[in-house]
Amino acid sequence: MLKIITNHHLISLVGSLDKNTIQKAYYLKKEKNMAIDLKELKSMDYEGALFLVELSKNHKIINLPPHLKELFNFVAQNAKDLKIPEQKTNFLFHATNYLNDIFFAIKENTINFLLFFGEFIYFLIFLITHPWKFRFKETAAIIVKAGAGALPIVGLTSFLVGVVMAYQGAMQLSKFGANIFIVDMLDISIFREIAPLIAAIVVAGRSASAFSAEIGVMKLTEEIDAMKTLGFEPFWFLVIPRVIAMIIAMPLIVFFADMIGILGGMMISALSLNIGFDMFLNRTRDVLSLTQVFIGLGKAPFFGIVIALIGTYRGFQVRNSTQDIGKYTTKSVVNAIFWVIALDAIFSIIFAKFGI
Amino acid sequence: MREIIKVRNLTTKFGQKVVHDNISITIYKGEIYGILGASGSGKSTLLREMILLEHSFKGLIEIMGKDITKLSLKEEIELKKNWGVLFQFGALFSSLNVLENISVVLEEYTDLPEEFIIKTAISKLKLTGLKEEVAYQMPKNLSGGMVKRAALARALALDPKLLFLDEPTSGLDPVSARAFDSLIKELHSLFKPTVVMVTHDPQTIANVLDRFCILIDKKVVFEGTFDEAVKSTDKKVQKFLKPILMEIE
Numbered sequence A: 001m002l003k004i005i006t007n008h009h010l011i012s013l014v015g016s017l018d019k020n021t022i023q024k025a026y027y028l029k030k031e032k033n034m035a036i037d038l039k040e041l042k043s044m045d046y047e048g049a050l051f052l053v054e055l056s057k058n059h060k061i062i063n064l065p066p067h068l069k070e071l072f073n074f075v076a077q078n079a080k081d082l083k084i085p086e087q088k089t090n091f092l093f094h095a096t097n098y099l100n101d102i103f104f105a106i107k108e109n110t111i112n113f114l115l116f117f118g119e120f121i122y123f124l125i126f127l128i129t130h131p132w133k134f135r136f137k138e139t140a141a142i143i144v145k146a147g148a149g150a151l152p153i154v155g156l157t158s159f160l161v162g163v164v165m166a167y168q169g170a171m172q173l174s175k176f177g178a179n180i181f182i183v184d185m186l187d188i189s190i191f192r193e194i195a196p197l198i199a200a201i202v203v204a205g206r207s208a209s210a211f212s213a214e215i216g217v218m219k220l221t222e223e224i225d226a227m228k229t230l231g232f233e234p235f236w237f238l239v240i241p242r243v244i245a246m247i248i249a250m251p252l253i254v255f256f257a258d259m260i261g262i263l264g265g266m267m268i269s270a271l272s273l274n275i276g277f278d279m280f281l282n283r284t285r286d287v288l289s290l291t292q293v294f295i296g297l298g299k300a301p302f303f304g305i306v307i308a309l310i311g312t313y314r315g316f317q318v319r320n321s322t323q324d325i326g327k328y329t330t331k332s333v334v335n336a337i338f339w340v341i342a343l344d345a346i347f348s349i350i351f352a353k354f355g356i
Numbered sequence B: 001m002r003e004i005i006k007v008r009n010l011t012t013k014f015g016q017k018v019v020h021d022n023i024s025i026t027i028y029k030g031e032i033y034g035i036l037g038a039s040g041s042g043k044s045t046l047l048r049e050m051i052l053l054e055h056s057f058k059g060l061i062e063i064m065g066k067d068i069t070k071l072s073l074k075e076e077i078e079l080k081k082n083w084g085v086l087f088q089f090g091a092l093f094s095s096l097n098v099l100e101n102i103s104v105v106l107e108e109y110t111d112l113p114e115e116f117i118i119k120t121a122i123s124k125l126k127l128t129g130l131k132e133e134v135a136y137q138m139p140k141n142l143s144g145g146m147v148k149r150a151a152l153a154r155a156l157a158l159d160p161k162l163l164f165l166d167e168p169t170s171g172l173d174p175v176s177a178r179a180f181d182s183l184i185k186e187l188h189s190l191f192k193p194t195v196v197m198v199t200h201d202p203q204t205i206a207n208v209l210d211r212f213c214i215l216i217d218k219k220v221v222f223e224g225t226f227d228e229a230v231k232s233t234d235k236k237v238q239k240f241l242k243p244i245l246m247e248i249e
Helices: A022-030 A046-055 A066-079 A091-129 A136-176 A181-220 A223-229 A234-272 A277-287 A290-317 A322-354 B043-050 B073-080 B098-109 B114-127 B132-136 B144-155 B174-191 B202-207 B226-231 B235-248
Strands: A002-007 A010-017 A035-037 A041-044 A060-062 B003-014 B017-028 B032-037 B057-063 B083-086 B162-166 B194-198 B211-216 B219-224
Touching (some): A002 A022, A010 A046, A022 A046, A041 A046, A046 A066, A066 B174, A091 A234, A091 A290, A136 A181, A136 A234, A181 A223, A181 A234, A181 A277, A181 A290, A181 A322, A234 A277, A234 A290, B003 B043, B003 B194, B017 B032, B017 B043, B017 B194, B017 B211, B017 B219, B032 B174, B043 B057, B043 B162, B043 B194, B098 B114, B098 B132, B098 B144, B114 B132, B114 B144, B144 B162, B144 B174, B202 B235, B226 B235
Parallel strands (some): A010 A035, A010 A041, A035 A060, B032 B194, B032 B211
Antiparallel strands (some): A002 A010, B003 B017, B003 B057, B211 B219
């Protein structure tokens, strides 16, 4: 507790001057030329002493009790030339700084990714010339984790998408009595576009983030540096297995998504359009060419490469702070999903040009 | 002397692994106390148990007369305001700059005016030997020694009665380590907190600690002053002290 007794120009502080009671006496800072009597001051802490030092600039401190002298002198010494460094708050400075940062980031990012891609090509050639050095065990483990592990959620998602598409299609087609065309619609759209895209987006969300976070944490704990010093090229040990694993796993995931998506469509066709499974499958044999299936499956490895490369690239960008992990994991997922969709669009244009 | 921390019959198990087997130590008010032992002997675990970060133990830990297993949330916070902790790698909040790392504590627990909080935080920063210019830097841009000093400034923010230090000099060069030692001694003589530290550093053990305990094979094999330890006839204590004595000669 602190009591302040004012008597004209004499102010007595009674009790304890500490961080919880300074508030009460803070008004004294605005006043000038008073005598502050500390005879009755029982105790003070660091903040209290600092406050007294501040007060002593405009006031006269008298009767400082001997047992508080040491602390007061120490704090006075420490705070003697205390200056609060200024933070630059100029708006123009901030704005130009911000723009500069953005352009710098874009430039940096482009160069970095090109370097990363170059390294990827280099190690791809290394892989072709030294296939026996390939890390089979790691790759298999990643296929299980990122590939087989994704099946439940990919299955569920493509089943639901199949159901939704069949429902929407059924409503329109039954108006024209063109029920059977539901099979054409589902077969071609699911095999060629929907299943690969849905599978790739789900895997991008799952695995691109996982890759970034794994590698990011390894960077923070200096594991990557440790690998480098031991002569283990991180790119060869971390990136190539993930890329190869995704190249192998993606077509399989897409094929799984194809099957489950069609199953969802088939069930709705049977329920609401009276097209039984046998009729559906017979019609499928007539309308679905292998080209359509292979176009869908053929895109999958490229999606896999994009997901693995972006995931690992963002992971390597993590530098010395935990916040970076969140930042780059987010970036990797957003980038991976965007590039999967962009790549799909590019494929569409290419296939359209060639008339496939 | 009044005891400030009392550990009695403490047994810690992580699954099947026994870390502490029925240990007891006493820390008195105002002393600098060390928890020593080989790597993996459970020193840090013991420290973490005292500061309420680890709960998988049986037995009694009493801090300032309160059994720490029987605290309400409010009592826990009241107790925590009495101590400052310096983590081995600083553990500065990476999203805040150095100044904010210190001032956030004062902002949370006191009603001091903003400008005074900044002034206090900067002066605590100087207290630990850092320059004012460091104030607006982010922790990731600091060197190891600076991180430790900044973290110590944060630990000192509330003028703690109890200061826990986890390997304060590890990772520092000898000059910085000795400077850190004398900083701790200076702060101790000024504010008279009770300091509890986990350390490996022979110089720190010989020159800074008032009393210490040695943890070997899940047990406390020794508790007392450095001179007492040197005179001890216990084989384990002698074996533990040998490299330390060689180092400080």
